[in-house]
Amino acid sequence: MTSTPSSQDFDFDPLSADFAADPYRVYAALRDSGQPYYYAPEDTWMCTGYKQVRALTLDPSMLRSVEGLFSETELRELQIKGGMHDMPFHERYVQHNMLDLEGPQHDRQRKLVFRDFTPALVETQRPYIQALIDRLLQPLRDRQSFDFVGDFAAHLPGHVIGHILGVPEDDCALLRAWSEAVVSYYNVGRTLTQKQRAEQAAKDFCLYLEDMIAERRRQPRDDLMSRLVEHERAGRTNCEETISLAMLILMAGHGSTIDVLGSGLHSLLRFPEQHQRLRDDPSLMRSAVHEMFRFESPLPYFHRFATQDCQIAGRSFPRGTRFGLLYGAANRDPEQFEQADQFDVGRQPVRHIAFGGGAHFCLGNHLARLDMELVFGTLNQRFSAIELTEAPSYKRGLSVRGPKSLQITARPA
Ligand code: HEM
Incomplete structure (x- = not known):
């Protein structure tokens, strides 16, 4: 069988409000078909089963980048087709x-990043993160009724990663806005306005980082940016790489950690018996946080290109085919997870793939998990009861998963 795209009788509309409200019903139907699903707007074959998605992340012939796979002209055509051109x-x-x-x-x-951005370095941030959480929660304890996402979560991850890199605290809000604008352009259904915003944000971000790098060249400090600059001085990277690495580190886990903080609390509130179980046994925090990533994976969609002709689920695909890795769907696969649609804070082991796998496995997973463990540990200590005041609506799209806001009341302990 060959892989000519066919119009399949399937209601897969990742930009719809229905999909945002519950993508898992659609993911289940896609998984049940056992076949990759062709999604024409992205010219991509969507893969949803855990084993299939995991195998793709581990397959060395499946790459994120198409450079080397196509000629310059073909690459340019692909870039234009994806709307990724004219944005220097x-x-x-x-x-x-x-x-x-x-x-x-x-x-x-x-x-280089792995050498400097180690779990040990992340662990040294524990007191800073805890102090920041305490500072952000203090005024909210008095208010009791607030938006957990906008009033709290939005101010945490960017400040933490900014602190590690050495960004002054007052500038962290700027970096959040730039990160969001740049990352949102990767979602499906991108518009020209989003393109202009993404380019402007990339430019502002770059100019900001250039200044910061110049300053570290003059006067190194004890921060990650100075270590990146030291690699450049020693000839291990060049100036362009220093900027793009710093930008990646600042962007990669910014919005996604905000999203999973929101969806994680939402999961606890939707499954109050699980929340109580976690309150009664804080030693479950590690597995609870992993379960939050599995249950509502905040970055549910990445891609790979086949660098050679291949077979998937008995079907042939030519070299150059683009596959979608729907991590969010794979993490709800009942063949991999018992009672996959049940949120279980004690689930052991939680072998989810919310952080990807293989060569691109997430380098920031320790930091994201530490943020989460400290936030939920603190919430459980400081508040005796937390309740939703209105049902949240989730962001639309395929590349992100998280509530736009989470209105709660929280009674201080
Ligand atoms: C909610 C938190 C996060 C999630 C769900 C997440 C998820 C992911 C995933 C799925 C990938 C692999 C992409 C692929 O398969 O194509 C990835 C890569 C990466 N992540 Fe994260 N991430 C998170 C937080 C962070 C943080 C906090 C940082 C850094 C501060 C970070 C840095 C990176 C980097 C540098 C890569 C690229 C690795 C490579 O290409 O070798 N991430 N992340």
Whole structure:
């Protein structure tokens, strides 16, 4: 069988309000078909089963980047087709950052980040993160009724990663706005306005980082940015790579951690018996946080290109085919997870793939999990009861998953 795209009788509309309200019903139907599903607007074959998605992340012939796979002209055509052209800053610093490199170039940059941004370094941030959580929660304890996403979560992850890199606290809100504008352009159904915003944000971000890097060259400090600059001085990276790496680190886990903080609390509130179980046994926090990532994976969609002809689920696909890795769907696969649609804070082991797998496995997973563990531990200590005051609506699209806001009342303990 060959892989000519067919119009399949399937209601897959990732931009719809219905999909945002409950993507899991659609994911289940896609998984049940056992076949990749062709989604024409992205010219992409969507894969949803856990085993299939995981195998794609581990397959060395499946790459994020198409460079080397196509001629310059074909690459340009692909870029234009995807609307990724005519945006010089985005092309230079975002589209070619480490996440979209492969082979030796990727390995070299990944090793450098891995060497500096270690679990041990993340662990040293514990007191800073705890103090920040306490500071953000203090006024909310008095208010008792607030938006957990807008009033709290939105102010945490960017400040933490900014602190690690050495960004002054007052500038962190700017970085959040730029990150959101750049990342949102990767969602399906992108518009020209989003494109202009993404390019402007990439430019502003780049100019900001250039100044910061120049300052660290003059006067190194004890921060991650100074270490990146030191790699550049020693010839291990160049100036362009320093900017794009810093931008990637600042953007990669920013919105996604905000989203999973919101969906994580929402899950606890939707399953109050699980929330109580966690309150009664705080030693479950580690598995509870992993379960939050599995249950509502905040970055549910990435892609790979086949670098050779291949077979998936008995079907042939030519070299150059683009596959969608629907991590959010794979993480609800009942063949992999017992009672996959049940939120279970004690689930062991939680072998989810919310952080991807293989060569591009997330480098920031320790930091995202530490943020989450400290937030939910603190919430459980400081508030004796938390309730939803209105049902949240989730963001539309395929690339992100998180509530736009989460209105709650929280009674201080
Ligand atoms: C909610 C939190 C997060 C989630 C769900 C998440 C998820 C992911 C996923 C799925 C990938 C692999 C993409 C693919 O398969 O194509 C990835 C890569 C990456 N993540 Fe995260 N991430 C999170 C937080 C962070 C944080 C906090 C940082 C850094 C501060 C970070 C840095 C990175 C980097 C640098 C890569 C690229 C790795 C490479 O290409 O080798 N992430 N992340």
